[in-house]
Amino acid sequence: MMGYGGHHPGQPSMAEALTAAIESLLIEKGLISSDAIDAVVEKYERDIGPLNGARVVARAWVDPEYKSRLLTDATSAIAELGIKGMQGEHMVVVENTPEVHNLVVCTLCSCYPWPVLGLPPNWYKTPAYRSRAVSDPRGLLREFGLELDENVQIRVWDSSAEIRYMVLPERPAGTEGMTEEELASLVTRDAMIGVAKVRPPKKS
Amino acid sequence: MNGVHDLGGMHGFGPVVVEPDEPIFHAEWEKRAFGLLFATMAKGMFNLDQFRHGIERMDPVHYLSSSYYEHWLGTYERCLVENGILTRGELEARVRHFLREPDAIKRLPRREDPAFKEALLQLVAEGYSTHREVSAPPKFKVGDHVVTVNIHPAGHTRLPRYARGKRGVIERWHGAFVFPDTNAHGLGESPQHCYTVRFDAEEIWGRSAGKGDTIYLDLWEPYLEAAVPQGG
Numbered sequence: 001m002m003g004y005g006g007h008h009p010g011q012p013s014m015a016e017a018l019t020a021a022i023e024s025l026l027i028e029k030g031l032i033s034s035d036a037i038d039a040v041v042e043k044y045e046r047d048i049g050p051l052n053g054a055r056v057v058a059r060a061w062v063d064p065e066y067k068s069r070l071l072t073d074a075t076s077a078i079a080e081l082g083i084k085g086m087q088g089e090h091m092v093v094v095e096n097t098p099e100v101h102n103l104v105v106c107t108l109c110s111c112y113p114w115p116v117l118g119l120p121p122n123w124y125k126t127p128a129y130r131s132r133a134v135s136d137p138r139g140l141l142r143e144f145g146l147e148l149d150e151n152v153q154i155r156v157w158d159s160s161a162e163i164r165y166m167v168l169p170e171r172p173a174g175t176e177g178m179t180e181e182e183l184a185s186l187v188t189r190d191a192m193i194g195v196a197k198v199r200p201p202k203k204s
Numbered sequence: 205m206n207g208v209h210d211l212g213g214m215h216g217f218g219p220v221v222v223e224p225d226e227p228i229f230h231a232e233w234e235k236r237a238f239g240l241l242f243a244t245m246a247k248g249m250f251n252l253d254q255f256r257h258g259i260e261r262m263d264p265v266h267y268l269s270s271s272y273y274e275h276w277l278g279t280y281e282r283c284l285v286e287n288g289i290l291t292r293g294e295l296e297a298r299v300r301h302f303l304r305e306p307d308a309i310k311r312l313p314r315r316e317d318p319a320f321k322e323a324l325l326q327l328v329a330e331g332y333s334t335h336r337e338v339s340a341p342p343k344f345k346v347g348d349h350v351v352t353v354n355i356h357p358a359g360h361t362r363l364p365r366y367a368r369g370k371r372g373v374i375e376r377w378h379g380a381f382v383f384p385d386t387n388a389h390g391l392g393e394s395p396q397h398c399y400t401v402r403f404d405a406e407e408i409w410g411r412s413a414g415k416g417d418t419i420y421l422d423l424w425e426p427y428l429e430a431a432v433p434q435g436g
Contacts (some may be wrong), residue, residue: 040239
């Protein structure tokens with residue numbers, strides 16, 4: 001839980017009071033509606049999350065033609081799976097290989113591809129991540145437990161305009177017989193940001 | 205503006221702290237603050253560039269010591285007052301009211317508007333593109349060598365400090381997009397061609413950069429000038 005200043009139990013924080021003040025004033029003026037805000041929140045809580053991106057990745061792993069479309073025109077290829085929307089209007093997907101590792105950041109604010117990954121985790125929005133992703137990606141990835149070989153080239157994508165980025169991680173070994181759905185279940189949000197690799201399935 | 209938001213390459217923020225099993229929202233007010241973005245933008249109360257610039261103009265100490273959604277509140281407050289939607293007085297009075305009467309937060313007035321709800325869901329589903337058709341052809345093509353301008357505007361810009369006056373190569377052309385540097389200031393959309401530009405990490409960070417590493421930024425044409433490829 002983040003700290004919002006020292007308020008006492010029972011007393012609202014400034015953030016709570018300010019949010020309520022803005023919402024109630026705009027409601028009273030008839031400019032916005034409560035049900036509309038409820039509906040938007042519910043969408044991002046229930047429907048829009050990293051499972052969408054995982055479906056895209058799994059499809060690219062099993063279908064070379066889809067992968068080729070994804071790497072040339074990601075927005076259309078992602079829309080083929082019914083995935084699109086706010087903060088995903090112009091998508092680019094970048095591919096990890098044994099020689100190249102991609103990492104996504106937004107140093108100026110916290111731009112993030114909402115339709116494929118949902119809302120960003122808190123760490124993605126912190127000064128710690130935003131400051132170092134561009135200047136010390138290797139050190140940063142080490143903190144995430146990802147030690148890259150010295151000869152792997154790192155490409156950092158700083159989302160400074162309205163293009164949003166997603167990483168296509170490498171398909172792990174030992175997944176040859178898996179279905180597209182099983183593959184999707186292996187793909188994590190962190191791998192699609194570029195701070196992790198997709199791990200092979202656990203041997204049972 | 206050379207603000208505290210422009211974090212690329214800064215030191216001293218410590219390790220990245222990951223919250224395990226992080227929820228999508230940490231509190232009820234964060235949900236409302238999030239939803240307000242769609243509601244206010246759909247009503248044209250401000251645009252996305254004004255929204256971002258409002259965050260940049262927060263007090264830097266407050267910016268660094270507050271959470272992401274508190275940044276959103278900071279810019280709502282500023283943009284709604286500056287654009288004449290709310291007055292400073294009514295907003296402050298209402299905040300004081302809720303600080304005194306916490307229970308009232310749980311009993312906010314409700315207003316239903318099915319058509320507005322549909323419009324917001326449409327915005328979620330379709331997004332809002334700032335891509336624009338322009339008649340001017342792009343000045344650069346893929347593979348062209350460019351150098352970023354060394355500018356320090358007091359207003360909004362999407363050219364980070366760490367990438368000013370740096371040499372790069374055009375990687376991709378995206379067409380023209382609304383230009384934040386004008387749109388954030390009510391000076392019109394003034395769409396400009398936008399390119400992904402590739403920089404050698406060494407060009408930006410010198411000897412501390414990883415060998416062969418690269419950084420890509422999406423930059424509008426006014427941020428770029430033609431450069432002659434460097435020999436050697």
